[in-house]
Ligand code: ADP
């Protein structure tokens with residue numbers, strides 16, 4: 761059983777602010793599966809999550825490195841972009857990332873569906889027009905209040 765909450769942002773600052781706000785409620789072991797076309801705002805959203813966790817280091821796109829870890833925040837933050845993952849990624853050791861005490865966020869997560877844990881936070885970013893984005897957060901029903909409760913929908 762899942763529940764969704766939905767937000768609209770009008771520029772990248774609003775997307776970062778929303779993500780920072782959501783990050784306040786994240787817990788060790790949370791996995792965020794981020795979806796959206798190229799340029800939708802996945803990395804922008806990730807930057808907001810990192811800020812919300814108290815990470816001040818610049819968060820760039822891990823398109824070529826696939827995985828970057830930041831340890832300066834309230835929780836360790838693992839930022840992945842699996843767009844360029846060539847094969848199934850069997851050898852990458854997902855357990856270490858998804859079942860530890862970090863918050864793991866994966867851009868293009870549908871490419872590694874098979875490796876995601878049973879419960880995760882799914883976030884889809886869709887371009888509406890211009891700079892406007894629709895951001896849909898889907899969580900297991902028992903997490904909805906924690907993840908969406910503190911953020912005003914709209
Ligand atoms: P992705 O990681 O999904 O490919 P990026 O976050 O790297 O996307 O890039 C998103 C681009 O869209 C940035 O240039 C950003 O400035 C721009 N942008 C415009 N409006 C928004 C918005 N509302 N939310 C996020 N990014 C936006």
Ligand code: MG
Nearest residue numbers: 802803821867
């Ligand atoms: Mg990106």
